[in-house]
Amino acid sequence: MLLAACSGGEAEQKKGGRGPSGPPQVGFVVVQPTAVPMTTELSGRVAAFQTSEVRPQVAGIVRRRLFSEGSIVRQGQTLYQIDPSLYQAEVAEAQANLSSARASAQAAQVRANRYRPLAKMEAVSEQEYTDAAAQARQAQAAVAQNDAQLRTAQINLRFTRVPAPITGRIGRSLITEGALVTTNQAEPLAVIQRLDPVYVDIQQSSAQLLALRRALARGGAAPATANVRLILEDGSDYGQTGTVEFAEVMVNENTGTVTMRARFPNPQGLLLPGMFVRAAFTQAIDTQAFLVPQAGLSRDPRGNATVYVVGPGNRAIARTVIAERTQGPYWVVTQGLAPGDRVIVQGTANLRPDIAVRPVPASAPQRVEPPKPGDKAGGGGKAGAGAAKGG
Template identity: 60%
Template sequence: MTSACPTLGPRRNTVRGLVPVLALMGAVLLAGCGKSEDEGKGQRPPPKVGFIVAAPSAVPQPVTLGGRTVAFETSEVRPQVAGVIQRRLFTEGSYVRAGEPLFQIDPSLYRASVNQAQANVASARASADAAVVRAQRLKPLAEIQAVAAQDYTDAAAQARVARATVAQNAAALETARVNLRFTTVPAPISGRIGRSLVTVGGLASNSQETPLAIIQRTDPMFVDMQQSAADLSTLRRKLRSGGLDAGSTQVTLKLDDGSDYPQTGTVQFSEVTVNQETGTVTLRARFPNPQGTLLPGTFVNAVFNQAIETNAFLVPQQAVLHDFDGSAYVMLVGPKDKAGGNKAARRKVVATRTYGASWVVTSGLARGDRIILQGLNGLKHGAPIVPVPANAPQDTTKAPRGGAGGGSGQGANPKQGS
């Protein structure tokens, strides 16, 4: 009896020592199983992203050039005879028509010249008639040798001289009449006339430097635009190489107050020489101006599509992202992996300008590329995705808040670009 107690005592102690160890192992196993189940419940499917298919299109390349308005026609009203201004026959600032009288110069001297020329013509005609009759009378006498042949020859010559004198005096009479008509100064063209540069009582001369007034025709109106000769040379080189097509000649205007001019103009021509002081070439456009809105000398901005990019891509602005260095990139739907799933692919593009609500991408895209437009928040290169057309409804409840892989699209590693 005494020897059995020491043997049973240690076994009981061993069993009691194993109980805590087994309990701890069970707790560890249970904890491991619970964690696996929680992790399995936390996994989410790849997010759906909306994409559009890239297709090249013809994109106009607009250019904005500063310019000045120029009157379609400008004429200086100048006197063609000398004399004192008697009357001004127009209202300053009004519209005048071609041939309308504007000034009246004192016609007294010119009317007297007409009278004198008329008298000279009458005298010459009388002398010519007498010479012709004498020659006619001598002709039959000379034929029968009743008078010397030389007498008839002289009479015939005098008759011809008399007729020439009549013609000379008639020409002088016409000149006198023209000068008399010039005493009424007409409008050479139709248009808006400015202020009178001479006053009644002033002396007008056909050799004076200052015009009597200036008339400008402002409908239609020219706009002279200035473009850099270097830019124009680059454009022409691209047109020859086939990278661009010729654009439209239609031009729109923005006035100096920022408003749009309602009429559309047309480019007429460009100068063949370069301004040596400014290094620019002048282009001229023609605009209708029925309401007289455009005034000569006004500064305007002309906008027109000087060329067309034939192989550019129009990509919505929200699909074009930018790195910290300013370079542009887009996220594409990449090819399927071995498991049959799609992944996002990052690709750099060249997008230097916008057209409407889209970026114009000139490099980096190919026809058929699927550009991700929706679901870009936090999307990274290589992240698994489920692509659907962008116009399909998006199930945003399953998309993880942090995106696939977390982080911002603009903070993606540039080295990941495909």
């Protein structure tokens, strides 16, 4: 009798500790369409804002190099000095030819002026005056020709001092002093690059661009200002934003991508030509997307995204949605939900389709009912009474 009384008390105690049974409590959020930026992260390469190859415009021996490799050079600054001896002689020759042509022109003009009144007096024939006037004009033309040759010789002499075409940072010198340079040589003397600002060439697949344009055409997305931020090779953020300058109007046949060019300030020279970066920017704003907390979305073995919503009669309904990207702690759902849907985000561990649930707003405090009178205490009393009776 004592054992029976004790066992009955323990069973009653366990029954009282379990509490009232009922549907599981779940937390939900009410979703509404909102404007979500369509952020894209693409690979890119840094390119110099300006690039100029320093090339000789006259042939000769390089006598001096007048810059430090890797330094900043200014437009018009002399970089190389080519031996000017030959070109100085050509200038002197052109000056002498010009002086001779001017003397001949002066004599021819004086002769034509003398023949003019004599031709009117018929002291000389009209033909003689015509020939004299023609010789004077030919002499003036010779003066102009020799003057042009002098200017050409002076220009060639000036080209013996090779200037910097642009302002920028110059690389290493590709020739040395004493080398022979020509106007048609394949190798430049040096390369100058302007690195502030810089360009970043971004590659986007034509399929992504087509999807974006279709979204804009449907009206479900709105264009956004194309401000770009950079992620460097070490994973750090560049810190300064750039703007998209333009996009190519053709697709690369080899890669199937479209090139977009963004412009970035580079005051510290951190970005170098050829550097690999990641460009993150917003191309459009999706005006009909839903933001669902990541805890409320799961994926099946096929990778399909699924959420549970509170349906009629407070039953959990599984719904397949389209969620291709995240934004912070949320999944961006573009299809499968309707405004006002109650998406379950808490208590999803044991959910199954079409089971009854007790929905409460997400993060609401859970109600814990106190034990009813006689559950635990009563069970204990009965056990004590049985024990006493047995005693």
